[in-house]
Amino acid sequence: MPRRGEARPLSEHYGDLVRVSLMEARPAGLHTRQLISATRLTKSQVARGIRHLRDVGAAEHLTPVIWRHRDGYKFSDDPADWIEYEKKQFRQILGRLTRMITGTLDPHLARYPDDEWAQLASAQLTGVRATLAQLTK
Numbered sequence: 360m361p362r363r364g365e366a367r368p369l370s371e372h373y374g375d376l377v378r379v380s381l382m383e384a385r386p387a388g389l390h391t392r393q394l395i396s397a398t399r400l401t402k403s404q405v406a407r408g409i410r411h412l413r414d415v416g417a418a419e420h421l422t423p424v425i426w427r428h429r430d431g432y433k434f435s436d437d438p439a440d441w442i443e444y445e446k447k448q449f450r451q452i453l454g455r456l457t458r459m460i461t462g463t464l465d466p467h468l469a470r471y472p473d474d475e476w477a478q479l480a481s482a483q484l485t486g487v488r489a490t491l492a493q494l495t496k
Contacts, residue, residue: 373404374411381424381434388426388433446495453491460484 380397381389389397394405409432412424422434425444435441464484467477 369404370407370411371415373398373400373408374415375408376400377405377408377432378412378420381432385434388430390431393431449491449494453488453495456484456488456491460488 376398377394377400380394383397384393391402391405394400394408395402398405398408400408409424420434422436423441423444424432425435425440426432427440427444460481464477464480467474468481471477
């Protein structure tokens with residue numbers, strides 16, 4: 360059984376199929392349904408292939424896989440595309456973190472203000488939240 364972080368053979372295979380399809384489509388991108396058609400994989404297999412590319416393949420080939428509403432998944436050589444995608448990802452993470460803080464951690468602190476765990480989490484996440492806010496600008 361593969362160790363954590365190691366690619367499983369099927370993930371690697373799906374990633375290779377997705378990578379080849381995206382390379383053939385360059386400079387255009389492919390939406391999920393187009394990748395399904397091009398690779399003859401299922402939707403979940405395409406998703407697994409994309410995850411593999413992001414975890415392993417992009418680093419090996421030095422080109423990140425980005426996703427844009429108008430283009431779908433694509434390899435881009437333009438750093439502006441990478442930055443746009445990265446900022447979008449940071450905005451999503453910031454939104455999830457903010458909802459967790461305001462919906463769970465803040466009420467926890469309101470009910471139990473002396474709780475060490477909640478104080479530690481709040482202190483640490485305040486810095487993370489500020490950093491993510493800067494990265495989304």
